[in-house]
Every structure is written in C-alpha cells, then in structure tokens.
Amino acid sequence: MDPQSTIILGKAIGAGLAMIGAAGGGIGIGLAVGGAVQAMGRNPDHTPTIQTNMILGVAFAEAVAIYALVVSLIILFVLS
C-alpha cells in the first residue's frame, strides 16, 4: 500500500472514530427534548420557561457533539 492511500485511510478512520462522540450529544438532546415535551404536556402554562431551558440544555449537549465534529473536520481538512 502506498503512503498516500495509507494517509487517506488513516484520516478517514480517524474522522469516523472521532464522530462517535456525536452519539452522546444525540442521546442528550433526545433526553432533554423528551423531558421538556413531557413537562410541557403536563404543565402547558410553563411552556415558555421550559422551552428556554430546553433550548439551553440542547445547546450544551450539542456543543459536545460539535467538538467531536470539529475534531473530525480538523483531521480531514487541516491535517496533512
């Protein structure tokens, strides 16, 4: 196998592995939204507060996934 292919292989595998971290963010967002929707259903008067807090929580959970994405983007496009 020539070095160029090895580099591509390594980059692709590394980027793919880095994106495993996005699974955690997905689970977190699912839990947050699920909980928020349940809360809104039980307690519709408090929807604005719950929504705000949900968006915040989702943003924090998403940030973790975004870190994974940034790492894999750096592996793919910046490393050479």
Added chain:
Amino acid sequence: MNSFWNGKRRFVALLMFLSGVFVALRVPPVIPFIQLPGEKFPEGYNIPFLDIRWTNTMVGSLIVWIALLLFVVYVTRRRPKDGNEVPPGGFYNMFEMLFEGLMGFVGGIAGGRHFRLIFNMFMTIFLVVLLANWMELVPGVDTIGFIHPHVKEKYDVEKDEYKVITTDGYEIYQGFLGISYVNGQCDWISPADEAAADEAAQVAAAAAAKAAEMELSQDAAYARYKADHGEHGEGEGGEGSGDGHGDDSHGETAADSDAATAAREEVIAARLAEKQARADRGCYTGVNLAALDEDYEGGDKAEKKAIPLHPDPSSDEAKLVPWVVLPFVRVPSTDLNMTLSIALIAFVMIQYIGFKALGIGYLTKFFNFSTLFKSPLGGIDVAVGLLELIGDFAKILSFSFRLLGNIFAGSILLFVMSFLVPILPWPFFILEFFVGVIQALVFALLTAIFMNLATVSHHHDDDHDHAEAH
C-alpha cells in the same frame, strides 16, 4: 398581479426544475473544495492602508456589518414620531414585532436592574450572528469567485518571495470521488495510481540498471576470456535487457556505473514522456507533483521547476496545476476568527457586567478563601471557585466552536448535497435556515443568561442566611 399568477406558479416551478435538470446534465456539478480557514485573496487585493490581504470571510463579515448598519439607519428613520397616528407597516412592523417578542423573551430571563445592557448585547449578537448564518443561503456566496490554481503558498524567508507547492487535499478529494474537475475530457488516473506507476518505473529502472551492470560484468568476463584466447568474434549479443540499453555500452568495461545510470535514466525518461504526453493533452498528471512538491516521493525530482502562483490560464504551465474556485464571499461564521471574536466580546461583557453589579466582590466568585479556615468544608468553596474560573474560560471555547461547527457543517452539507443532488437540494436549505436562527438565538441567549448569572451573588446570600440562622 395575483390573478395573473394564480395557477401559473406551478409551471414556473416546473420550468425551474427542468432548467435545473438541463444544467445538471449539461454542466456536471463541481466537486466541492473544502477548506477550513478563510481563503486569502490573490496578491494585490489588500485591505486599504494595511498590508493585509483580504480573505473571503472578511468580505462576508463586512457585508454583514454594512447590512446591519443600513438596517439600523432604516429602522430608526422609519420610527413613527410621537403623536403620529399613522401605523407603520411592512418591514418596519416586522422588525418591531421581532424586537418586542425578543424583549419579552429576554425580560423573562434577565429582567432585572441590568436588563437594558443585557438586552442590547443580546439583540446585537443575535442580529449579527443571524445575518452571518443566513449568508450561506444566498446564491453566489461560496460559489462565485476567482478561478485559481490549487496550490499552497509558502513564504521563503531567505529569498523574500512566495513559493508555490501543491497541496495534497486535491489528491485526496479526487481520490475519494474519482472524478476530475480540472479537465472533464481526461480519463482520470488517481494520484495513487500515478504514484504506483512512478514506483513501478523506479523499480523497472533499478532492474534495468542492475541488468546492465550484470551484463557488463558478463561482458567484462567475456572480454577477458576473449583477450585470453586471442579471439575477436562478432560480439553484439542483442539480448535486450529490459530496454536493450546495455548494447550501447557493450565492450566498455571501465564505465560500469555510467551504463547503469544511463539504463535507469532511460526507463525514467520513458515514464516522464508518458506523463508529459498526458499533460500535453491538458490532462492532470502526477508531473506537477514531482515538479512542485519537494516532499513528493514518487517521480523524478530532477523535473522540479517553478510555476507562478497565478499562471496565465492559457499557458502550458497552467495545465500542470489543478484549478479551484476561490469564492469572493464566504459565510463569515465558517471562520473561527469571526466566531472567536464574538465569543471574546461576550466573555468580556460577562465579566464587565459582573464587576459593574458586584464591584470587586465579583472576584470572590472565583477566589473564595473566606470560608477556608472557618468551616470544615471551606476547601470545597475554593475548588468550586477555581472550577468556575475554568468554566468561564471554557465558555469562550464552547461559544466559538459551537457556532463554527454548526455553520461550517451546514455549509459542507449544502455543498455536498448540491453536488450529489444538483437539482433540488431545497430541504437542506430549509434546514439550514432554521439552524441559522437557532444558533443565533442560542449564542445570544447564552450570553444573556451568563450575563445575568454574573450579576447575582450566591455568596452574599449564603452569608445572610448564615447570619440570620445564628
């Protein structure tokens, strides 16, 4: 107007669809060229009075700021005077609705003594980031630009000039998708195959050289034998060692290594000629890699030569270089400089409002030694304060990377979808529309919440409770 278009819009949509099909068939979509840092404009496009070249994300953020300024001027001009009974309409009304809605929204979160300052920051960040994010939906952004050779610039300090080297990103993306966008008329041979052929040529050259050497030594032995026996026969075996090069040096017993070198060079020259033939047809070959990239392993280094950074597209040397589009305008949120600067502004404002509200006592949030010797658990307060300090700096990181990651990933999504499905990538545009709104809202909302958090002091409340309990 309305009556004319009733029932005809679907045909307009059909026409657009068909024209999209036609264009996609006629002009194959271009493989996206993805680069994380903002691309520099060519030489000569400097920012006025500064020795810095424009980057396309800078142009994008400039457009955002100018649009925002025009927006502010328009809205303040349109604001109805006191006593004016005529209700405003149109765009101004929409802005007022947005403004009032967000004012109530922020008031619910941070409606305290510092509401005014917090809301100003919220609205500014929201509008800037929103406009910046939505730029990726504008046709022409990220797609119209300079056509330039895809090379890396390297500043040579000793010679005080920019040197050009090719980048390997080109090879990788070409290798992945297997289509040439430099010249559609060429059979695409991937750089890996080129390199393999180069290596094969090297091996063949080495074999030829070895064969020539072997033959020479055989010849030498034969010559000795002939000299010993006084025979001068017909020689000239004509056996052809690989390329038959050994014949030239037949009988020259002294020039062993010369003959081997000549044999090697002939094989390599054949390989280079093959590459050159493809290059002459205007096709991409590995020739430029060997010629330009010092680190390139395959191919012949002797072929190295300088190619100007922006060669004349009609010239011969231009054919050796892959060409890409450098867009005039790129979405500013895809540049870390922009997101990081807004995150730094937000960070500074959070600290500023903390000091403004709590005075120097704000620092006790981070360096809390007051309870260290008073209570058995005082050490925990110190640790919590230090964690909060670290967390405050982590805010910069998470702010900037959240926006960058979301919008950059969104742009790549749009590129790739436009490449794969050139006719109707509309669902993704709608998705990106909402992602832009949500990210702008999250950025601004988090700033508002952190600013609000910085103005309240849990420390003092605890002390009061403590005092009352005693």
